[in-house]
Amino acid sequence: MLLISCPWCGPRDETEYHYGGQAHVAYPHSPADLDDRQWAEYVFYRDNTKGPFAERWMHSTGCRRWFNVLRDTVTNEVLAAYRIGEPRPEPQQAAAHAAAQAVAHAGGER
Amino acid sequence: MAEQITAGPARLRRSPLAHLEERMRAATVTGPRGVSLSEWPYITMVSLRVDPESEAAARIEKTLGAPLPRRCGDTTSAGPHTVLWLGPDEWMVVSQAEHPALTAELTEALDGDPGSVVDVSANRTTLELSGPMAREVLEKGCALDLHPRAFEPGQAVSTQVGPVPVILWQTDEAPSYRLFPRASFADYLARWLLDAIDEYARPEVT
Ligand SMILES: [Zn+2]
Numbered sequence: 001m002l003l004i005s006c007p008w009c010g011p012r013d014e015t016e017y018h019y020g021g022q023a024h025v026a027y028p029h030s031p032a033d034l035d036d037r038q039w040a041e042y043v044f045y046r047d048n049t050k051g052p053f054a055e056r057w058m059h060s061t062g063c064r065r066w067f068n069v070l071r072d073t074v075t076n077e078v079l080a081a082y083r084i085g086e087p088r089p090e091p092q093q094a095a096a097h098a099a100a101q102a103v104a105h106a107g108g109e110r
Numbered sequence: 111m112a113e114q115i116t117a118g119p120a121r122l123r124r125s126p127l128a129h130l131e132e133r134m135r136a137a138t139v140t141g142p143r144g145v146s147l148s149e150w151p152y153i154t155m156v157s158l159r160v161d162p163e164s165e166a167a168a169r170i171e172k173t174l175g176a177p178l179p180r181r182c183g184d185t186t187s188a189g190p191h192t193v194l195w196l197g198p199d200e201w202m203v204v205s206q207a208e209h210p211a212l213t214a215e216l217t218e219a220l221d222g223d224p225g226s227v228v229d230v231s232a233n234r235t236t237l238e239l240s241g242p243m244a245r246e247v248l249e250k251g252c253a254l255d256l257h258p259r260a261f262e263p264g265q266a267v268s269t270q271v272g273p274v275p276v277i278l279w280q281t282d283e284a285p286s287y288r289l290f291p292r293a294s295f296a297d298y299l300a301r302w303l304l305d306a307i308d309e310y311a312r313p314e315v316t
Contacts, residue, residue, distance in 0.1 A: 008182055008197065008198055009182040009267070009268075010182065012253070012254075012269070013253045015253075015270065016269065016270060060275075061268060061269060061270050061275040062182075062268045062269065063182065063196065063198065063200070063268065064197055064200075065198070
């Protein structure tokens, strides 16, 4: 069971979330100009990263917000969770961020 | 039949757990290992969505007489209303006021600005779980830390009990909890809770 820290609600079990695939995949600027191959790559092709991977999750039984998670696909460790619109943290930075967040939540919750 | 038609729609409605009322009453356990479960049907609930920094939010807060809580877990109360945080721009107002009046007042306060006010009283029903063992019962199927150091009266969160998504609100130190499952999950959740309560009616296994 993964323990994921929703940027709004704090740490909750994986069962409260839905997975949304790779994060930071931008919608094509002018989709009509793409040929079939480019469109197929946008729709179907995703990275198969070994190591830190940015992916979307949705807190479906909590606040129902989409957000991004940086997860190590080798160890399954959740390195960071960040709100939509925030930049992807670097893995080292992310580990520090995760530690700080854990402390903040422990202190923040009464 | 004719009698039912003249009685009007309000008289015809059945709460989602009316069929379990007797069983829930019979399951009550008293004493130091006490716990009880009951349905509070037809409570007014209004879904509210608005940007918390907007003028519309300020007008709504004035109408409610309470600020909109800004943090997960927080609730605010004023008179008959309690406002539960559901998301950064989403709340549920639980109220003893009548739902048509409350919905109309909040809609007027929103005044056509971006946001929504929707009467969702029929979306969920309310279960009250209370007594010294209430927290133990919930802990059988809720991963949240419900210990008083982490969760206390006046806090409410959207989470899961067993496999059922609920809004869980602690109302006092008995402890008493109100659980708001969607109507279609209410039967399952009530039976799940009855099963979880069952052991406290028997001698403690040591
Ligand atoms: Zn959340």
